Amino acid sequence: MKKHLLKPHAGVRRLPKCPTGIQGLDEITGGGLPRGRPTLVCGGAGCGKTLFAAEFLVRGAVQFDEPGVLMSFEETAAELEANVASLGFDLQALARNKKIVLEHVHLERSEIHETGEYDLEGLFVRLNLAIDSIGAKRVVLDTLEALFAGLPNEAILRAELRRLFRWLKDKGVTAVITAERGREQLTRHGLEEYVSDCVILLDHRVNDQIATRHLRVVKYRGALHGTNEFPFLIGDKGLSVLPITSLGLNHKVSNQRISTGIPRLDAMLSGRGFFRGSSILLTGTPGTGKTIISASFAQAAARRGERVLFFSFEESPNQIMRNMHSIGLRLEPLVKRGLLRFHSARPSLYGLEMHLATMFKEIAAFKPSVVVVDPITSLMDSGTSSESKAMVTRLIDYLKAGQVTSLFTSLTQGGHVLQQSEAAMSSLMDSWLLLQDFEGNGERNRVLYVLKARGMAHSNQIREFLISDRGVDLVDAYIGASGVLTGSARAAQGALEKAAVLAAQQEAAQLKRQVERKRIALDRQISGLRSDYETEAVELRRIADQVGNRTHVLGTERAASGRLRGADANVDATRRAKPRLGRSH
Amino acid sequence: MRAAAVKPGTVHPDRPPAGGKKLWQLRLYVAGATERSRQAVLRARQLCEVDLVGQYELQVIDVYQQPGLARDAQIVATPTLVREFPRPVRRFIGNLSNTAALLGGLELLTNAKAIG
Known part of the structure; x- marks a missing residue:
């Protein structure tokens, strides 16, 4: 329902609505079709009128406990059952359980002759019987215009149709009347003249060889509604209208983080990888390694025991597995264990709506916790840009609602990387990694950086992205005077720095040796000086001894001469001096 | 108006008549006792009495009374006169006021002329 600035008065009765159960339609119409009134659904051949009507009826019977009557003027009950069985509707069972009555009105013009005035009371009676037999609340007339082909006298028919619509209103049933699209008016026979409450137009248009339903x-009447054209899908579960404008932004969010499978990339995302349930865009020019990063991410998730669904729109599953094997990512065991599933399809195989329907189906069946779409751009090429955005929004919305982490790769065409399509898509994405080529020195090198990562501190650094047979790794890129250095330039820069370090080391070693030499020289000098000193000291002692001896001898001689002279006072002194001479060296 | 088998009930109405005599099996579906219904019944009887003396079986069915029969016979418009037999099945809608169309459709026109 549309918001009102003023609160509605208690007495004001809003137009009661009858929910269709068709995905998205009730959001556009603010709750469904006008209850108790007829709605006209018109469109060209093959635009889905009958399915629309059938789904309205089946969902009414199954989800809203409103039995319904399907009066078909074109297809027999058996044909209808077969046709809608493809959407998973079991009309037969519903008919058995008195939830639905299938009434086929057969008109064979060739066996009918007009012989005068008539009315359509027979039709009214049959409709009445069918409605009353199960207490139907919903009625579908598909396609009423067959009456114009089957019965003569248009004037009578018009009068009777006017009466029929009034009768349906009086009966209080919510009716859907399908009609063929006319050339100058909405319907071929101007039925819109009679059904004035609600008119829905279905359209199947081809743009650039791509068919899309709208x-x-x-x-x-009496209700606000979305007036835009909305793309819609016919999938396995019925119709799905994609009202991009009415998508709610109220997903649950998770604080859990999951690894990217590349430790250095985790480190760039504050060390812990992406948020669970977030949507990640990986943009890059051809050959920058988008699939490899996707595969690493997928492998890491599957190794944690999570289910991963890998949509590939460029390569076959076997080709991806072979290619990834060459860089050391072994995906086959994970596929065998049922943790990783590939879904490959050529983008041109069918239109965008069908691709999305298939993806929804796969996701619903496999219940993955990680989804990889490689690349989303080739998928988007199969629709016009606004449709594509709507569809991708729907897909992301669907994934987020289920807390599924999604990684989309996006192929850009070289040059400046921030292309419009990405800029438009980026608003839907929580994280955006950019892969880029750097050309220089006659080589091409890959670099990676984080353009945005909502809700986490992330590195602002450009990292070089290396692919080897042992997987992928990120290394710091050198920032030089001439910009970022990668590849051999980075290696050369590394070598230069290494050489400089080596030179410095050598210089230091040499200095050390010099000091050592000096020390040794000094030691040598010291020991020379010491030996000089010792030599001198020895000499000195020798001289001293000599002097002593001489003194002693002198004393002895003096004593002898004293004795000779008869003096005896110094005899003892002479005896003591003798042994001292013997001890000196 | 009641559903009533009007003229000689020689055989079961659902079964094609057996025997040597060529028998016409006609059913007239009307909706209530309206002027239009009355006209249709009247003209059907006239037709039978004039052109099909002794070799017809006419059943008049009111769809209000027996809506199931209307469904089974694929009736859309009323009144409808259905020629069940002889084959092929022919349907005449309207109050049967256009005698030429009726006789022409029943292939009785030339027949009647030849007799007359």
Whole structure:
């Protein structure tokens, strides 16, 4: 329902609505079709009118406990059952359980002759019987215009149709009347003249060889409604209208983080990788390694025991597995264990709506916790840009609602990387990694950086992205005077720095040796001086001894001469001096 | 108006008549006792009495009374006169006021002329 600035008065009765159960339609119409009134659904051949009507009826019977009557003027009950069985509707069972009545009105013009005035009371009676037999609340007339082909006298028919619509209103059933699209008016026979409450136009248009279905609410008396054209899908579970404008932003968010599978990349994302349930865009020019990063991420998730669904729109599963094997990512065991599933399809195989329907189906069936789409751009090429954005929004919305982490790769065409399509898509993405080529020195090198990562501190650094047979790694890129250095330039720069370090080491060693030499020289000098000193000291002692001896001899001689002279006072002194001479060296 | 088998009930109406005599099996579906219904019944009887003396079986069915029969016979418009037999099945909608169309459709026109 549309918001009102003023609160509605208690007495004001809003138009009661009858929910269709068709995904997205009730959001556009603010709750469904006008209850108790007829709605006209018109469109060209093959635009999904009958399926629309059938789904309205089946969902009514199954989800809203409103039995319904399907009066078909074109297809027999058996044909209808077969046709809608492809959407998973079991009309037969519903008919058995008195939830639905299938009434086929057969008109064979060739066996009918007009012989005068008539009315359509027979049709009214049959409809009445069918409605009353199960207490139907919903009625589908598909396609009423067959009456114009089957019965003569248009004037009578018009009068009777007017009466029929009034009768349906009086009966209080919510009716869907399908009609063929006319050339100058909405319907071929101008049925819109009679059904004035709600008119829905279905359209199947081809743009650039791509067919897309659209739905538009042309008129909805007494209610506000979305007036735009909305793309819609016919999938396995019925119709799905994609009202991009009405998507709610109220997903649950997780604080859990999951690894990217590349430790250095985790480190760039504050060390712990992406948020669970977030959407990640990986943009790069051809050959920058988008699939490799995707595969690493997928492998890491599958190794943690999570289910991973890998949509590939460029390569076959076997080709991806072989290619990844060459860089040391072994995906086959994970596929065998049922943790990793590939879904490959050529983008041109069918239109965008069908791709998305298939993806929804795969996701619903496999229930993955990580989804990789490689690349989203080739998928988007299969629709016009606004449709594509709507569809991708729907996909992301769907994944986020289920807390599925999604990684989309996006191929850009070289040059400046921030292309419009990415800029438009980026608003939907929580994290955006950019892969880029650097050309220089006659070589091409890959670099990676984090353009944005909502809700986490992330590195602002450009890292060089290396692919070897042992997987992928990120290394610091050198920032030089001439910009970022990668590849051999980075290696050369590394070598230069290494040489400089070596030179410095050598210089230091030499200095050390010099000092050592000096020390040794000094030691040598010291020991020379010491030996000089000792030599001198020895000499000195010798001289001293000589002097002593001489003194002693002198004393002895003096004593002898004293004795000779008869003096005896110094005899003892002479005896003591003798042994001292013997001890000196 | 009641559903009533009007003229000689020689055989079961659902079964094609057996025997040597060529028998016409006609059913007239009307909706209530309206002027239009009355006209249709009247003209059907006239037709039978004039052109099909002794070799017809006419059943008049009110779809209000027996809506199931209307469904089974694929009736859309009323009144509808259905020629069940002889084959092929022919349907005449309207109050049967256009005698030429009726006789032409029943292939009785030339027949009647030849007799007359």
